[in-house]
Amino acid sequence: MLIKTDRDGFDHSVPSEITPQAVYRGRRDMLRWMATGAAGAALASWAQREAFAQAQVPRPGKLAPLAAAKSAVAGAVTMEKLTDYKDATSYNNFYEFGTDKEDPAEHAHTLRTSPWTVEVSGLVKKPVKLSIEDLRRLAPLEERIYRLRCVEGWSMVIPWVGYSLSKLVERVEPLGAAKFVEFTTLADRDQMPGVRSRVLDWPYVEGLRMDEAMHPLTLLALGMYGEVLPNQNGAPVRVVVPWKYGFKSAKSLVQIRFTDRMPGTAWNKAAANEYGFYSNVNPNVDHPRWSQATERRIGEDGLFAKRRKTLMFNGYEAQVGQLYAGMDLKKNY
Template sequence: MLIKTGRDGFNHSLSSEITPHAVYRQRREIMRLMAGGAAGAALASWAGRQALAQAQRPGKLAALPGAKSAVPGAVTMEKFTDYKDATSYNNFYEFGTDKADPAKNAHTLKTAPWTVEIEGLVRKPGKYALEDLLKLSAQEERVYRLRCVEGWSMVIPWVGYSLSKLVEKVEPAGNAKFVEFVTLADPKTMPFVGSRVLDWPYVEGLRLDEAMHPLTLLAFGMYGEVLPNQNGAPVRLVVPWKYGFKSAKSLVKIRFTDREPRTAWNKAAANEYGFYSNVNPNVDHPRWSQATERRIGEDGLFAKKRKTLMFNGYEAQVGQLYAGLDLTKNY
């Protein structure tokens, strides 16, 4: 139904505690059903399954079909981070500041019904029910690296579609230059909203051309299933060449504007978190180096850190967006 109206950082478990994510291994069966015409029915019943999913144990959430993406750079052959790690250690300050807090506390989040409001400098503002967003474009599997500002990284198979599909539908006005993303801030279901850590609600932003880049993902799932609450259910942003905190979770509003949005972490510490937040190994965080990273799952006593790649390894795809821009000043 269309109603017209007018953060990641990670820690890790011991390798001996990690178990394979068996449900995701069965995704070929999901894709077979899609080929047989079952995709429409699957999406139609998605909202109901999402509500039921919250009562199920992690790793057994409702399936979300998605064929492998054909967007250049959207799929990597790197080994996936184990599902247990990706869903057990997160930054989602609405549910606590410790890495393990979101997985413990996010069960209180209510994800149905859910709407995302589009407003600002657009010709077609409105409130989109989650079901409408799901039907807007075919779901794709995107295997993206996710780099955390604290020095951790993961490889996660997301399910969603390019944000540009939604942007094109709402038709930004000619003077729209930026896109602001506002997340849910409900103190009744998010126990740490109201804390002094950040200025709530959590806000992030992109330039319009960044939002329109095909790698920028509107994500509804991961590992072939709907998003767990602690990972930003029911819909989030994924911008793979930027630090994880740019990928806002649990979106409730997308606003088009002619001014650079004031983002949550930039307001909290402007000298540490710039608007662009591109992964750049040559620009250190004021309190630590960004030149290397540790991939979750490669955490043995003698495991070596990886060299951090410019734009998180997506330089060939996105480097042209910043031609002529001083990335040491525009960090």
């Protein structure tokens, strides 16, 4: 079923009907399509994405504080090959700018990132409103090279710049009753054409348990590749939680709220049977419509890239596995 959106002219499926590109770009699918004569359209779609990635991607520019040191946090640096900047900035999920992977890079130039304020509130002793300049000065910036795994079956390796979210949490001094942290993304119909659609219940909301938010690997990101965050990657500030699927890492934050209740998150509200609150990368728990056992690394070997085995907790099991001791990770997906 298609839902007609207002003003923007987009037709978007309901969330549970959006077929991820990784599903229809697999090698087996391609062979099947060739047999049915549909290969031409698929190859054209792939060629379009590749051409877009090869085009000159405007870079936001370096910022002096982003000359960051390598992180000393265990697990924060991997020796894997980095995803090319052009791929990391032209193949994105950011539904506020559209549901196609190319939409954020095409439409996000409309996002105004200055001035910008993040309100930190809820069950804290010291609620505060912070400008992006305040956030950049709050703690020393580090480079964190993290894997990013999308629920749709693709992955990247990105050098983020920021600091542990715990630095901000400590500043506002949460009350003992605070059990969860809720993140809210900007939802501005004028700046973000995707917000005009009804594909999600806007604004986009995500959340973490308090111990997840306090884990050293959970990053408040202000840059990537040594530069300011590009708009399509969540400028000017976002969260990066490397052991969870990418949709947990909320972008373009405007509010961080501490609460005693589990937040109602955007994708969980849209399709609870597909997107659980925890959303840890677990190759043993399939998405209802596809396997999570393997993944495709963006930028590797083009259309016929070999799929690689997905690692438990996206390869961060040694660092975060203890957070879920005794939990049924199939039930708490």
